[in-house]
Amino acid sequence: MKKTPPIVSLMSGLLTAASLSFIPSASAADAQNIVQQKCLACHVEEGKTSWSRISHQRKTPEGWLMSIARMQIMHGLKISDDERHTLVKYLADRQGLAPSETEGARYALERRLNTSESFESQSFTETCARCHSGARVLLQRRPASEWEHLVHFHLGQWPTTEYQAMARDRDWLDLALNEMVPELAAMLPLQSKSWDQWQKSVKPVVAGSWTFAGKMPGKGEMHGVMQVVEDNKDQFSITLTGQYADGSAFKGTGEAILYTGYEWRANLTVDGISMRQVFSTAKTGEMQGRMFEREHDERGFDFSALKQGSTQSSVIAIQPEYIKVGDTVELSIVGTGLQGDVVLAEGLTLLKDVTSDQNKRVLQVKASNSIATGPKTIRIGKATADITVYDHVASLKVVPAFQVARVGGNDSSTPKIEAAFEAEAWAAGTDGLAGTEDDVRIGFMPATWSVEPFDATSAADNDVHFSGRMNAASGVFTPALAGPNPERRMSTNNAGNLKVIAQVNDEGKSVTADGQLIVTIQRWNNPPIP
Ligand code: HEC
Ligand code: HEC
Known part of the structure; x- marks a missing residue:
């Protein structure tokens, strides 16, 4: 019997396939043929290029990738990687989101997996943002009927939804259908002015030379030039030539695809390491987003770039x-x-x-x-x-103040997930006092890093010894190996709760600050949008 691959590896495999297979531009007709051949066994043709379910939603390239991957995993859709790629491009272009519709939720696309979400709507938080990120929902647009289908799909596919925390104490289905569906349809409607306008607008030209700058936590500031050449419509080759502040090189080459006229997704090899770029090119002359390692998406930085040769200074x-x-x-x-x-x-x-x-x-x-x-x-x-x-450093902040690292390795399927901290220095404002509202941000400074038990339990369990090591110079914490550890009480794993301490010397005066680091188990389910 053929073994079905587990959802995790298929999903990450699909992510790789989707961003790696740079096939020659396929036409809209090719994509429509694929829908005809692959989707209409189950979906209904409503018009020449309108199909049930498929034509009534808008989402990001990753959103489309996940929906089609779900068709493969759950419904047995058979489709090649190239065909899926062609469809994702076609659907993201035709039924994508306007740049403004992704604002506030791009962290999920940019793989900022340490983001703590908070939403105004408590019902939304409790009903829709507890199994997966709320961003996954905010990055979709549908009419009420499609939100309703989605609720039914959830309960049909995972009947235990109703018995889980924040569902068994209430009538989940009634709330989801009668409160959430109207709320979602009003907040995230299929039709929008911004999408109409974006479709009609002339899109910024991305080919050319770009000045970029960033700061890699643990490594420092860097800048350089990114050369972008359009090989085919919406397909680009990239050459990065940059350097870190210490003079070491930051150089690489790669390929990118532009979805929906502004969703830049690139794969590069930089100094021998595979990296990805998830940027928006929606504003003329600007590129913005996050660049990170493919196998370690926690190792990354904010990237911003300006187009060279414009009249602007x-x-x-x-x-x-x-x-x-x-x-x-x-x-x-x-x-x-x-x-x-x-x-x-x-x-x-x-x-x-x-x-x-x-x-x-x-x-x-x-x-x-x-x-x-x-x-x-x-x-x-x-x-x-x-x-x-x-004049002098009055106070320090550990940034981010709270992070999660994950054990890994040890022949398991997932690598260790590190956590990188930075020390943000502040000066006292005009009142001369540290920690008041008029403090002035100085910037990130080199610091000496260490960890201590966060509380009494963590001290008793000796988390500092078992959970991993902090690099004193870089602020990068590398967690310990996955799996049970016979040396620990009850052979538990290497999870831990640590206080992260930054120390900066300013003219013989020591300034410190602390943050918190939770070391926990692997992220077993790791789809493109968390
Ligand atoms: C073997 C049957 C089958 C095939 C083939 C199939 N689908 Fe589906 N599709 C379904 C079912 C059943 C649902 C409703 C349940 C669900 O959402 O999983 C669905 C729902 C969807 C949805 C709505 C998902 C949501 O989040 O509401 C989209 C979009 C979709 N399919 C796209 C496609 C595309 C594109 C193809 C072809 C590449 C395709 N499907 C092929 C069975 C299929
Ligand atoms: C019990 C856990 C759970 C709850 C609660 C939940 N979801 Fe989901 N949701 C899932 C799972 C599991 C998937 C499928 C994940 C995958 O394919 O990787 C999913 C997928 C989705 C998708 C992507 C579907 C697609 O193909 O485009 C959307 C959008 C979504 N959920 C929205 C919602 C909304 C809206 C609510 C609240 C009404 C909600 N979810 C509540 C577990 C949940």
């Missing part, structure tokens, strides 16, 4: 983003149209104009001993940007 990043009173630093200012004279705020002196390039200026700048603290403007030609001048 703007700065995307000043690295480093702060300067201490009396210090001299070499600043990399990256952006576009950065030609022209450098004009610095009072108290800042330009010692050397190291390189001048339209997209990057490197300046040696000194802050005088008497300079006032706070944001100071640097003007280059028509572009301006602020740098923060500080």
